Amino acid sequence: DTGVSQNPRHKITKRGQNVTFRCDPISEHNRLYWYRQTLGQGPEFLTYFQNEAQLEKSRLLSDRFSAERPKGSFSTLEIQRTEQGDSAMYLCASSAGTDNSPLHFGNGTRLTVT
């Protein structure tokens, strides 16, 4: 168990650019989640995958955001036309397939939009 891996750890981009983050979950976990954490706040749910199916998206996930998990393994989160308000820590988590399975979080990708 190597844990949930997220890349890059840090990303600085200019307003209007597109960015993509990657998450590699724990290998046997079929559930994957994206959360966003802004300074001084707790993490907020963005979206959830079971295998390759995206089963829920938060209202926080505007149409500039898209997440994929093409083969039910790793996932990507893309933000198009970034805005300064997108600056945050983006957290990925995974869990096994039962409802009481704990979430295992990665260390996050910190995005700064200048």
Added chain:
Amino acid sequence: GDSVTQMEGPVTLSEEAFLTINCTYTATGYPSLFWYVQYPGEGLQLLLKATKADDKGSNKGFEATYRKETTSFHLEKGSVQVSDSAVYFCALTRSGGSNYKLTFGKGTLLTVNP
């Protein structure tokens, strides 16, 4: 909607002091309750959980009891150590549908001095 309110920090204690971090929640039905911890430079980790009223979660000397009557899940430890310095998040998942989606409080920074 669901929400979690935890005491604002930062909290600064001396080693071996008693710790309480208050957490109250608003949710319909019978949510599951969690405490997550984030050590410096690391991802969120599940510290303990309780899934029904009067359950006590415990781990690493920390305890929290699910109090339905007061909608609370306060975190306690009898004797803190320097290594307990971290940010602590109270969280819940609702019962039934979307029970994978965590709602977090804002977090409480704990610093323990030797």
